[in-house]
Amino acid sequence: MQVDERELDNSVGGFWEPNNITGFLPNEVPSSPVELESHSRASLRAIGAIAPQLGVLSDKDLSDFVDSLDDDLDIDLSTMPSAEHEGIVRAYVNIAAHLIHRPAFAERKELPAAIGGPLWRFSKIVGRPPSLTYASYVLANFTSPISARTAAGDLHIAQTPTGTDDEAWFVAVHLSVESTGGAIVDAAYAIERCLDSKDESTLISALRDVESSLIFAADAMPTVRERLDADVFVKDIRPLLYGHDEICFRGVPGDPVVTYIGETGAQSGAIRAADAVLGTPHSEATTVPMNRFLECAPLNHRRFCQRATAIGNRLATEIDAPQVRNARHTALLALTEFRRTHYKVVSDYLTPKGHAVTSHGTGGTRFKVWLQEIVEETERAARIDL
Numbered sequence: 371m372q373v374d375e376r377e378l379d380n381s382v383g384g385f386w387e388p389n390n391i392t393g394f395l396p397n398e399v400p401s402s403p404v405e406l407e408s409h410s411r412a413s414l415r416a417i418g419a420i421a422p423q424l425g426v427l428s429d430k431d432l433s434d435f436v437d438s439l440d441d442d443l444d445i446d447l448s449t450m451p452s453a454e455h456e457g458i459v460r461a462y463v464n465i466a467a468h469l470i471h472r473p474a475f476a477e478r479k480e481l482p483a484a485i486g487g488p489l490w491r492f493s494k495i496v497g498r499p500p501s502l503t504y505a506s507y508v509l510a511n512f513t514s515p516i517s518a519r520t521a522a523g524d525l526h527i528a529q530t531p532t533g534t535d536d537e538a539w540f541v542a543v544h545l546s547v548e549s550t551g552g553a554i555v556d557a558a559y560a561i562e563r564c565l566d567s568k569d570e571s572t573l574i575s576a577l578r579d580v581e582s583s584l585i586f587a588a589d590a591m592p593t594v595r596e597r598l599d600a601d602v603f604v605k606d607i608r609p610l611l612y613g614h615d616e617i618c619f620r621g622v623p624g625d626p627v628v629t630y631i632g633e634t635g636a637q638s639g640a641i642r643a644a645d646a647v648l649g650t651p652h653s654e655a656t657t658v659p660m661n662r663f664l665e666c667a668p669l670n671h672r673r674f675c676q677r678a679t680a681i682g683n684r685l686a687t688e689i690d691a692p693q694v695r696n697a698r699h700t701a702l703l704a705l706t707e708f709r710r711t712h713y714k715v716v717s718d719y720l721t722p723k724g725h726a727v728t729s730h731g732t733g734g735t736r737f738k739v740w741l742q743e744i745v746e747e748t749e750r751a752a753r754i755d756l
Contacts, residue, residue: 467611
């Protein structure tokens with residue numbers, strides 16, 4: 371799906387602009403299913419109303435529901451706010467996940483026009499693949515403003531594919547990690563300014579802010595175990611998060627066929643930005659998947675990551691002051707600890723008691739190999755600054 375970046379600039383505006391308050395979360399609360407229920411269009415009211423029931427709908431009821439929807443919403447998208455765009459995209463990708471992955475529908479390898487057409491149009495507006503991305507699943511999936519370093523228990527999730535409390539907690543923990551993003555964005559810009567001005571004391575302070583944010587994230591990630599049952603994750607949640615091969619989008623001119631890598635936390639904003647601004651060197655084996663995941667992020671996140679990468683490269687090569695190197699070293703150790711903690715949590719759910727449920731993560735990588743390599747590369751980068 372080709373998207374004109376100038377068109378995105380006009381339509382999305384600053385909704386996804388990384389900033390020092392919300393970080394990589396939207397700067398407005400996205401529309402919730404309840405808000406869609408009051409929409410002027412019958413199909414949008416319907417997808418808002420069905421949201422809490424998706425996880426328990428029978429195959430027949432889901433099929434009948436989709437058949438009742440309009441193929442063409444006939445909406446002037448240019449006048450619709452971004453918060454509403456995102457709420458609608460979330461609603462459609464949740465339905466699409468069931469139509470793609472449920473056994474009763476999977477062999478068809480298509481989305482019917484009532485889902486495929488609107489999803490295609492709205493995904494083009496937000497500039498992401500017409501599938502369940504991390505941006506829809508986590509970053510734009512809350513119902514009230516989020517402050518810095520918010521605990522998962524204080525977050526309210528708008529919608530999940532299964533509608534289970536377990537999945538809402540899974541998303542909330544990831545949102546808690548992302549709530550560190552404002553400090554990371556602020557630090558990135560401070561590091562950039564300090565590299566130009568040679569202000570070592572402020573540079574050290576900014577690196578310590580990155581370190582502190584990563585320590586919070588590493589503490590937040592293991593809390594997923596508190597309310598996410600392993601059996602619910604493996605049997606109910608995970609199958610709906612996978613990518614897909616060659617799904618035909620009915621209701622779109624030419625019936626385009628789309629392949630998608632899958633929803634994954636590797637599409638994160640905050641952690642990816644911290645990795646970039648610290649100048650962590652990665653091998654081609656880890657970089658290629660990282661860049662593929664980055665393509666699924668909002669446009670403004672992709673642009674920020676490019677800038678953060680340039681800042682990180684300068685930090686790693688231009689500054690030799692021992693105190694600065696030590697501050698970068700401790701920040702990289704904090705990033706290593708987050709990555710190690712994340713790897714342990716993933717392993718707990720996907721290889722319980724040493725018995726592998728699968729060899730691949732929802733993003734398609736051989737998760738044990740890929741995640742372990744990222745841990746080791748980050749740790750090696752930290753040792754260089756000793």
